[in-house]
Amino acid sequence: MENQSYPVGETCLVPVGSHCILELYNCPTDLLNNLVFIRHSLQEAAKRAKSTLLKEITHQFHPYGVTALALLAESHISIHTWPETGYVAVDIFTCGQHTEPEAACKFLLQVFQAGDHVLLHFPRGRLTPQLQELGNSLLLQPS
Structure with a gap:
């Protein structure tokens, strides 16, 4: 891979963090249009x-929708709402062994009273067997 940013053989083998994408x-x-509720939910998450x-x-x-971002010492949380469709996109990336991004996802799932959801969770900072090289990019393969 000629465009990689690290020398061959020096790939980080230990995850540096955990990334959750919650739909x-x-x-x-x-x-989903209540700024105060979303701000409180972000803080609690x-x-x-x-x-x-x-x-x-x-x-x-205006007329509707909210974006809320939390800068964390451990990375970030973002919440984006689409009240017109009842949809919320959440991104939680944390680093460090002490963090629990899944607990924040569980909390947000409850407080937003979602009728349905999808949660993707994967380690950041290492190549796993589920990753397959495709030219200059990587494709996550289902396990």
Whole structure:
């Protein structure tokens, strides 16, 4: 791989973090447009992940929708809402052995009252047997 950013043979074999992508469907519309509720949920999710909240940014879109970002000492949490479809996109990336991003996902699943959800969870910082090289990119293969 000529475009890789690390020398061959020096690939990190230990994960540096954990990445969760949470898709929430069929959530109550009123929750997804409530900036105060989403800000509180973001703060509590950071606590549940056993992470250190450094800063948060929220934005209310008009006529509807909210984006909320938490900068963590351990990385980040983002929440993006689409009230018109009852959908919430959540991204939680944490590093360190003490963090629990899955606990934050479980909390968000409950408070957003999702009728359905998809959770993807994978280690960051190492190549696993599920990754297959495709030219200059990697494709995650189902196990």
